[in-house]
Every structure is written in C-alpha cells, then in structure tokens.
Amino acid sequence: MSGAKMTLPVRSSLVALLQRESAPWAEDGERVMDPIYELLRGPVLWITFLVFSMGMIVRLAILYRLSKERDGVFYNHVDMKWGLRSIGHWLVPLGTRSLRSQPLFSIATYIFHVCLFAVPLFLLAHSTLWNESFGVSLWSLPDRLADFLTILMIGAATFLFARRLVRSEVRILSAPWDYVLLILAVLPFLTGFLAYHQVGPYRLMLVLHILSGEILLIIIPFTMLGHFILFFFTRAFIGFEMGARRGARPW
Numbered sequence: 409m410s411g412a413k414m415t416l417p418v419r420s421s422l423v424a425l426l427q428r429e430s431a432p433w434a435e436d437g438e439r440v441m442d443p444i445y446e447l448l449r450g451p452v453l454w455i456t457f458l459v460f461s462m463g464m465i466v467r468l469a470i471l472y473r474l475s476k477e478r479d480g481v482f483y484n485h486v487d488m489k490w491g492l493r494s495i496g497h498w499l500v501p502l503g504t505r506s507l508r509s510q511p512l513f514s515i516a517t518y519i520f521h522v523c524l525f526a527v528p529l530f531l532l533a534h535s536t537l538w539n540e541s542f543g544v545s546l547w548s549l550p551d552r553l554a555d556f557l558t559i560l561m562i563g564a565a566t567f568l569f570a571r572r573l574v575r576s577e578v579r580i581l582s583a584p585w586d587y588v589l590l591i592l593a594v595l596p597f598l599t600g601f602l603a604y605h606q607v608g609p610y611r612l613m614l615v616l617h618i619l620s621g622e623i624l625l626i627i628i629p630f631t632m633l634g635h636f637i638l639f640f641f642t643r644a645f646i647g648f649e650m651g652a653r654r655g656a657r658p659w
Contacts, residue, residue: 445611448618449537456622463629464637471638475645485648494647495640497659504659513571516564521636523561524593527554528621531600555604558597565594589631595620 476483497503507514528534532548539545549557569590572582596617603613628634635642643658650658 445615445618448615448622452622453618456625460625460628463626464634467629467634468637468641471641487648487651490647490651491644492647494651494658495643498639498643506659512567516567516571519560520564520568520593523557523564523597525636527557527561527597530554551604555601558601561597562594562601565590585631589627589633592620592624592627593633596624 498507501518502508502511502514527549530546530549531554532551535546535548569587572578572586572590599613599617599620602608603610603617607613624633628636646658650656
C-alpha cells in the first residue's frame with residue numbers, strides 16, 4: 409500500500425478509519441500530518457486529561473475553601489434531601505419555574521448540555537480510543553443516533569449564539585469570550601461530523617477534530633464551561649439554603 413494511492417470507502421465507520429491512520433499518506437505534501445496525529449493522540453491526549461482533571465480538582469478545592477471562609481453558615485444547614493431535590497428538578501427539562509418561563513431557551517440549553525456530554529463520551533470511535541488508551545470500555549451510541557445528536561447540538565448552539573446577538577438584554581451581558589466559548593464547544597462536533605462523512609480533506613478534519621476537542625477539555629476548568637461539574641454543587645447549596653434553612657422550594 410506504500411506505493412499505491414489510498415482511497416477511502418464512500419461510507420465506513422470512524423473506528424475503521426481510525427485504524428488506518430498508521431498507513432502512509434499518498435501524497436508527500438500530506439505526510440507531515442502523520443506525526444501531528446500521533447502526537448495529538450498520544451502525549452498531548454495524556455497532557456489534556458491531566459490538565460483537565462487537575463484543573464477541576466484545584467478549582468473545586470479553591471471554591472470549597474472560599475465557601476468555608478465566606479459562607480460557612482451554609483454548612484450548618486446541609487440537608488441531602490433538599491440538595492438532591494434541587495439538583496433533580498434542574499436536571500429535568502422544564503422542571504423549574506424559571507425554565508418554564510423560557511421554554512425555547514431551556515430546551516435548547518438542555519439539548520446543548522446533554523449532547524455536549526453524551527456524544528463525546530459514548531461515541532463508538534471514542535469508546536474504542538478509551539479502551540486503547542485507558543483500558544476503559546463504555547457502552548456506545550449507534551452511529552445514526554450519534555449523527556442525530558451531533559446535528560441537534562450544532563443546532564442548539566447556533567440558537568444560543570444567535571440569541572446572544574439578537575436579545576438586547578442578553579447581548580449587553582455577553583463578552584466576546586462568551587461567543588468564542590460557544591464556537592470552541594461546537595468545533596469538535598462539526599469537524600468530527602465532517603470527518604466521519606468525509607466532507608472536505610478527511611485527515612485535516614480528523615486532526616482539527618482531535619485538536620479542538622483537546623483544547624476544549626483543557627479550558628473547561630478555567631472557564632464558565634466548568635459549570636457542567638460545578639452545577640451540582642451550586643444547586644445543592646441552593647437547596648440547602650432555600651429548602652433546609654428557609655423552607656422554600658428553590659425550583
């Protein structure tokens with residue numbers, strides 16, 4: 409295969425395509441991307457997960473210390489029943505009065521967050537990489553369902569982006585970085601979708617997919633994207649304060 413031009417099938421799973429990445433490239437001008445792919449899939453991937461995990465641990469530790477110093481009274485009213493009820497209501501679509509007051513925004517936000525978590529974690533190709541890199545085997549989404557969720561996520565992100573531009577009360581509170589974060593969140597999905605369906609240069613799309621995904625993971629602990637973990641602590645604390653202390657439902 410080293411002297412022949414490699415052709416990709418019109419339609420094949422991303423797992424099969426990933427398994428062919430060690431094959432030589434047909435054109436000399438493209439060979440430079442082979443070591444880039446290996447670098448991103450090897451050392452950079454490990455560094456990414458290290459920065460992500462340590463960054464989240466440090467951020468949680470700092471926030472815990474600050475909460476003990478400034479809001480220590482919360483810990484006098486810890487009630488897991490109220491905390492879990494608060495979290496549960498905010499996890500259910502339209503499960504709170506606030507969410508029901510903006511149904512379109514709430515549904516788009518729910519779709520965005522669920523897809524942002526579920527697709528990268530349970531995509532078949534990613535499950536294979538989880539197994540190869542970390543020895544962890546996860547249940548996998550069917551390819552068609554993953555495609556559907558990817559399109560839903562991109563659509564929801566587009567709606568949220570447009571909402572920041574169109575709604576004056578949201579636009580005035582939005583900084584340039586808020587728009588950049590939305591774009592960074594969408595890029596791994598868009599490039600992965602294009603790579604899977606072989607739209608544009610496949611290997612370039614694959615490298616961009618991996619690179620954008622790793623950038624996204626690295627910045628999560630240091631940006632508002634970290635709320636996908638901090639959310640559970642925030643909603644639990646609100647449950648403690650409003651429910652256990654004041655007897656009011658925080659939803």
